[in-house]
Amino acid sequence: MLHDSQGVSLERRTVLKASLLAGGGLALEALIPIPVRALGAGVRQGSARAELSAFVLIAPDGVVTIMAKNPEIGQGVKTSLPMMVADELDCEWSQVRITQADVDEKRYGRQAAGGSTATPTNWLPMRQTGAAARAMLLEAAAAKWGVSSAELTTAKGRIFHSASGRSAGYGEVASAAARLTPPDLESVRLKDPAQFTIIGRPTVGVDSAGIVKGKPVFGIDTRLPGMLYAIYQVAPAHGGRLVKADTEAVKRLPGIKHVLPIRGDGDPDQGLADGVAIVASNWWLANQARSQLVIEWDLSAAQGHSTSVYRAKADAAIASGPGADLRRDGDAAGKLATAARRLSARYDYPFIAHAPMEPQNCTACYRDGRLEVWAPTQNPKEGLTSLEKSLGIAPDKVTLHLRRAGGGFGRRLLNDYMVQVAAIAKAIPGVPVQLLWSREDDIRRDYFRPGGWHNFEAGLDAKGNLIAFTDHFVTFGDGKTTARAANFNLALPPAGLIEDLHFTQTMLPTVITTGWLRAPASNALSFVSQSFLDEVAIAAGTDLPGLMLALLGERREIPAPDNRSAFDTGRARDVIEKVVQTSSWSHKPGESARAKGFAFYFSHRGYFAEVVDASVSASEVLVHKVWVAADVGSQIVNPMGAENQVRGAVIDGLAQALTGQAIEFVDGAVQQSNFDDFPLARIPMAPEIDIAWIRSDKPPTGLGEPALPPVIPALTNAIFAATGTRIRSLPVRLQTA
Amino acid sequence: MPYRLNINGVSHEVNVPSEMPLLWVLRDELGLVGTKFGCGKGLCGACTVHVDGAAQRSCQLPVGRVGHAKIHTIEHIGATAIGERLQQAWLQIDVMQCGYCQAGQIMSACALLGKTPKPDTEQLHAAMAGNICRCGCYNRIRSAIRIAAGMATPAQESGRVA
Numbered sequence: 001m002l003h004d005s006q007g008v009s010l011e012r013r014t015v016l017k018a019s020l021l022a023g024g025g026l027a028l029e030a031l032i033p034i035p036v037r038a039l040g041a042g043v044r045q046g047s048a049r050a051e052l053s054a055f056v057l058i059a060p061d062g063v064v065t066i067m068a069k070n071p072e073i074g075q076g077v078k079t080s081l082p083m084m085v086a087d088e089l090d091c092e093w094s095q096v097r098i099t100q101a102d103v104d105e106k107r108y109g110r111q112a113a114g115g116s117t118a119t120p121t122n123w124l125p126m127r128q129t130g131a132a133a134r135a136m137l138l139e140a141a142a143a144k145w146g147v148s149s150a151e152l153t154t155a156k157g158r159i160f161h162s163a164s165g166r167s168a169g170y171g172e173v174a175s176a177a178a179r180l181t182p183p184d185l186e187s188v189r190l191k192d193p194a195q196f197t198i199i200g201r202p203t204v205g206v207d208s209a210g211i212v213k214g215k216p217v218f219g220i221d222t223r224l225p226g227m228l229y230a231i232y233q234v235a236p237a238h239g240g241r242l243v244k245a246d247t248e249a250v251k252r253l254p255g256i257k258h259v260l261p262i263r264g265d266g267d268p269d270q271g272l273a274d275g276v277a278i279v280a281s282n283w284w285l286a287n288q289a290r291s292q293l294v295i296e297w298d299l300s301a302a303q304g305h306s307t308s309v310y311r312a313k314a315d316a317a318i319a320s321g322p323g324a325d326l327r328r329d330g331d332a333a334g335k336l337a338t339a340a341r342r343l344s345a346r347y348d349y350p351f352i353a354h355a356p357m358e359p360q361n362c363t364a365c366y367r368d369g370r371l372e373v374w375a376p377t378q379n380p381k382e383g384l385t386s387l388e389k390s391l392g393i394a395p396d397k398v399t400l401h402l403r404r405a406g407g408g409f410g411r412r413l414l415n416d417y418m419v420q421v422a423a424i425a426k427a428i429p430g431v432p433v434q435l436l437w438s439r440e441d442d443i444r445r446d447y448f449r450p451g452g453w454h455n456f457e458a459g460l461d462a463k464g465n466l467i468a469f470t471d472h473f474v475t476f477g478d479g480k481t482t483a484r485a486a487n488f489n490l491a492l493p494p495a496g497l498i499e500d501l502h503f504t505q506t507m508l509p510t511v512i513t514t515g516w517l518r519a520p521a522s523n524a525l526s527f528v529s530q531s532f533l534d535e536v537a538i539a540a541g542t543d544l545p546g547l548m549l550a551l552l553g554e555r556r557e558i559p560a561p562d563n564r565s566a567f568d569t570g571r572a573r574d575v576i577e578k579v580v581q582t583s584s585w586s587h588k589p590g591e592s593a594r595a596k597g598f599a600f601y602f603s604h605r606g607y608f609a610e611v612v613d614a615s616v617s618a619s620e621v622l623v624h625k626v627w628v629a630a631d632v633g634s635q636i637v638n639p640m641g642a643e644n645q646v647r648g649a650v651i652d653g654l655a656q657a658l659t660g661q662a663i664e665f666v667d668g669a670v671q672q673s674n675f676d677d678f679p680l681a682r683i684p685m686a687p688e689i690d691i692a693w694i695r696s697d698k699p700p701t702g703l704g705e706p707a708l709p710p711v712i713p714a715l716t717n718a719i720f721a722a723t724g725t726r727i728r729s730l731p732v733r734l735q736t737a
Numbered sequence: 738m739p740y741r742l743n744i745n746g747v748s749h750e751v752n753v754p755s756e757m758p759l760l761w762v763l764r765d766e767l768g769l770v771g772t773k774f775g776c777g778k779g780l781c782g783a784c785t786v787h788v789d790g791a792a793q794r795s796c797q798l799p800v801g802r803v804g805h806a807k808i809h810t811i812e813h814i815g816a817t818a819i820g821e822r823l824q825q826a827w828l829q830i831d832v833m834q835c836g837y838c839q840a841g842q843i844m845s846a847c848a849l850l851g852k853t854p855k856p857d858t859e860q861l862h863a864a865m866a867g868n869i870c871r872c873g874c875y876n877r878i879r880s881a882i883r884i885a886a887g888m889a890t891p892a893q894e895s896g897r898v899a
Contacts, residue, residue: 074835074872204831211836212824214771214811218837221770229765254754282753284761287777357775357783357837357871406773406837407871439776640831644874648834651873675780675869684862686875 050174052133053182054107055085055126062157062171064091067101069108070118071378072207073356073408075704076641077118079206081126083638087198088130088191091157091170098206103380103400111402113378114413114516116604116702119637123700124190131188133177137170140177144168193635202640207404219376219403222363224432228257229283232420232435233290234268234275234445237668239301239511241266242274246294250278253292255285260427262420264390269484269513271390273416273445277424283436302668305511307350307451310665313508314453314474318346323472323506327490327561330500332459335468339459343539347528348453349730350662353446353678354517358406360417360442364425365432371398371425375418376405383415390419391426409652410485410516414447443678444670447515448663450476450486452524456532464540466551469494470502471529476514477507484513485520490561492529493600497551497558497569511668518652519705522603526709527657527716527730530599534717535726543587544598544717545580545609549573565605571631574694575609576600578629582692583611589721593617594624597718599710606706607631607694610650612714613687616722621658621732623687623715626650628707630693633700645703647689653711655681660731740800744769745813755801760784762800763810771811771840775869782868785841786810792848794867811840819850819885826884829891834872842868846882855886 049057049065057065066085072078078098086096101108109125134154141159142149145166153160160167193199207217216223235241247259258279264272276293280286317323336342363374371393377383380402384395405412421435437445452475459468471492476483488505495501517523530544537547555570579585585596594615601608611627628646636642655661659679664671672678716727725735739752744767751766763769763786772795775783779797786795787809814820823843833839842865849856849864856864861882870878883889 074833074837076834202831204828205833205836207836208828208831208833211833211839212811212827212843213815214769214840216770218773220774223768223770282757282761282765283774284757284765285754355871357773357781357835357869359774405835407835409871436774439778641834644831644834644872644877647876648873651875655873674778675776676778680869680871681873681875682867682869683865683875683878686873686879689876 050178052136052174052178053129055129056089056133058170058174060171060174062095062169064089064096064157064170065099066096067108068098069101069111071111071113071380071402071405072100073113073378073405073412075113075118075408075645076205076638077113078404079203080637080641081118081122082206083198083203084123084126085130087196088127089134090154093198093203095157100402103384103402105381111380113408114410116606116704116706119700119702120605127190128185128188131190132183132185135183135188136177136180137173139180140173141168144173144176199637200635200639203638204640217404218358218406219363219374220358220361220406220436222374222403222434224363224365227363227432227434228279228281229286230277230279230421230424230433230435231283231286231290231438232275232277232424233293233295234273235297235299237299237302238305238513239268239668240274241298241301242276243296243298245276245296247276249292249294250289253285253289255281256289257281258428260424262423262427271386272419272423275420279424279428279433287438299668301511305668306666307664310451310508314348317474317506318453318455318472322470322502323474323504326473326488326503326505327495328502329495332468332470332500332502335500336457336459336470339468340462341460341539342457343535344455344457345532345535345726345728346453346455347531347728349451349524349527350664351448351451351512352517352656352661353443353448353663353672354409354411355443355678355680356405356407356409356411359437359439360411361434361436362417362421363432363434364421366422366425366429369397371422372401373398373418373422374401374403375415376403376412377415377418378405378408378410378412379415382413383418386415386419387422391422393422409518410520411446413516416445439675440673443673445513446663447484447513449517449520449523450483450514452486454528456528458532458536460536460540464542466494466498466536466540466547468500469498471504473503473505475505475507476510478509479507482507483510485516486514487521489521489525491564491567492525493548494533494551496567497553512665518649519603519708522601522705522709523653523656523712526599526601527712530601530710530713531716531726531728534597534713534720538589545576545585548576548600567602568607571607571696571698572600572602574696575607575629575631578692578694579609579611579627582629582690583613583627585611587721590724593722595718595721597714597716597721599713599717601706601709603709604706605632605701606703608706608710610710610714612711612718614715614718614722616719616734619734621719621734623654623685625688625690626711626714627690628692630691630707631696632703632706633698634695635700636693637700642703643691646691646707649705649707650689650711651681651686653708654685654715657712657715657730657732658685662731738801740803742800742803742808743805744808745810751800753800756799758796759786759798759800759803759808760795763795769810769812773837773840775838781838782845783838783841785844785868787844787848790848790851792845811844814843814847817847820847822885823847823850823881826881829884830877830880830894832874832877832881834874838868838870842870842878846878846885849882850886855888856882
């Protein structure tokens, strides 16, 4: 076994070197070394399976168990990461069983679902893990047969010695292999991608067969002996505090076991919100009992936190001129003053909720000073941090089981539900309890995608070249830092592509909890910037693909100003040119009520250009077809899941624009509550979606997010082309006579 | 109140208030958790079950009104010919992302094909519009229903799925 101190540095060096060999292009810090214990071999006590590493266990009958390390929220990592291990192990996918790992970052490395990072950060480590296990199996077989491991080959979970005609299944040598010292990862040879047998093959999700039969795989399906069900009533407005609660009437209701007023830690954003828990033998009984609670709340902090007030403040901020500098290149004001033509436009978008289909829930049991948790979370480590901070339960006193989440979209990066159920469980030691939010709780207590306002100006020279660009962004924050996911993107095109540019910002304070929604910041910035650039393109006598290609110029890498991934103009050009071709792009604004719109966006290391074909009638926008051209690197790990991610992102974006999604506040109280006033896409809305992958020579990157941002401006640009009406505010509201 | 319910061909006795929706009897009294809670207002279809063969939102059906009706849930639907074909089609093209809504989708699709064996797009949309898929797997839901209906093969649909 390797020692921790040596192992970590060894692995880090290995991973970095391997990433350079694979073509680089990734931020180095994005690559996380395999934790040293992952390499620790040894037969697990009391188990028939040989443990070749934290990720690979092989039974005598050859069944390979691969640990799935990351939370599964529908993005497919429970399938795709084990595929990487299995391919390099060189076994058959049919002999693989997948087990969801509990949370143990020392053993498994980072376990989180966010930022479309799973593929780029695990691509090499997972393959190396599989290759290391294969090398150990080869060494064991070589020792058994008295030959050199260099003479051995593998295929489909068997080892072959062609000179002697001998062969053995992995299960026959696994126990001997598990006693060997794991190889130095630097010496582990990875497959040539041409030799992949599992990676790149459309593969059905490992939970799918259970899901179509209604098997209990989700967080909400957790059932424990003697388990009770809970609701947690929080203040009717964000920022509200509990003054007092009269719980007597509720305690007498049938099925009600406990009513627990809970004082939070004063930090409803990161910690535990004040509330009253009702614990019952059946969730519906607990939920029905809410109406009998008599609670006095202090809502003074929420006063004035209303949509109309925010809008008025944003108007005033924009009217007062530019905000605080975010990025200043050259002299945009000077260039604007002398421009042959100037354009200006204001854009805005609302707060919106995540609304995953599985409402927030979490199950816990507190016993003998230890907490056991079953959580559908995207970010378990932060959950452990919150448990310690809010409740004083140290991470080493917590066992955290990851449960499949019925959608995440960034909502479950925050762990408020985990802290709430832990507070309830701690109050009733020894009793397992499941906290489940109603849909109304889920919508109103979201960490919303924050709304924002943009005031753009652009200047064109006499030839129609874009020579100056400014944006005053009004967002939310405390004046020093922006609220969560309320940030700008300093590399937002045309930044870096023209010389004279000025981005400024004004922050409005808010008590509303905000958070990361799929493609955070990008989901809104794409709409405003690609829509305004469409205006610029038309004013310049070209179209947006033409303007973007002209701005991008020659193929080169532009370093990001804020340590994000560098921007490769060549990869951007390629996806733009591709979608122009696949969509038979033509742009004739105003000719027909059916037209195409285009947009490009780069986020989460992925390059996406999209075209929407839509027709507009007095009452309806009908999207006929969407074309997507994507570059997420050299390899699509699981095309089955990858295409679903792209289609889902496209439909998600269309829904944000077209269904009327907007969260509004009156004195901190959320005005929407369920799918009747916060609608989602339904099946008639789903257009045909054509996907073209561009296989660049860069390492593969993630797909949970980057397909979403361009579809919204592609749609609104199509609406302009079809009607001449520029959509500068989301959601799209058609002018009806 | 004591109720005797016929669920998936098995008789169950429960003692709950008459207004308790069937969803919560299934999930929290009987442990049949395949039927999902999504909205509690009949807006999303995640809780769809069959009541004497018709698709119904179990979050809107008080147990006191079930009577002698035969209830079928996702746990049992594979025992029917249409249900089995749908489950197979769902897996052939791996419809789902998170999968949370899929039980309800399959129950609605099963009721559709029971009444309309070869639905056109309009009929399909009308039957399925009550089931929300937040992940947006709608293209594959359409495809899987067509495959299960014998109107398409996985290979024909493959251009749309993988």
